[in-house]
Amino acid sequence: PLKLLQPKTVPKRLGTSQKKPREPQVPRSLIKEIFRHFAKMPMTRDAFKIVEKCSDRYFKQLSDDLEAYTQHAGRKTVEAADLEVLMRRQGLVTDKMPLNVLIERYLPLEYRKLLIPVAVSGNKVIPCK
Numbered sequence: 001p002l003k004l005l006q007p008k009t010v011p012k013r014l015g016t017s018q019k020k021p022r023e024p025q026v027p028r029s030l031i032k033e034i035f036r037h038f039a040k041m042p043m044t045r046d047a048f049k050i051v052e053k054c055s056d057r058y059f060k061q062l063s064d065d066l067e068a069y070t071q072h073a074g075r076k077t078v079e080a081a082d083l084e085v086l087m088r089r090q091g092l093v094t095d096k097m098p099l100n101v102l103i104e105r106y107l108p109l110e111y112r113k114l115l116i117p118v119a120v121s122g123n124k125v126i127p128c129k
Contacts, residue, residue: 025056026055026056026059028052031048031051031052031055032048035048035051062086065086066078066082066083066086069082069085069086070082084099087099087102100116103115103116104116
């Protein structure tokens, strides 16, 4: 009767399997919506898989480049200037096409207000253009 009351020993696992942490990904719905917006045509599942893989690689490369710029500057935080340098190196931002023009052209109004702060007094916008 004493053997029944003793706790059972559980054997320890040797080499416990730990799950690999998954890298964050851009949501599939967002990729599909962006592609639909710019391509304005449907795509097959095979084509979507390729677009998804390319966008993952693209954003991975962007983040690696931004990390390199901040480390080169001796900082630990990515700043807007780093992003502008990256976009300039990609040819998206030029002297004829500044970052503010891209923001005004492609982003909705609520994001524009966050990225390009302007003071409004009555019907006047400060600073004047």
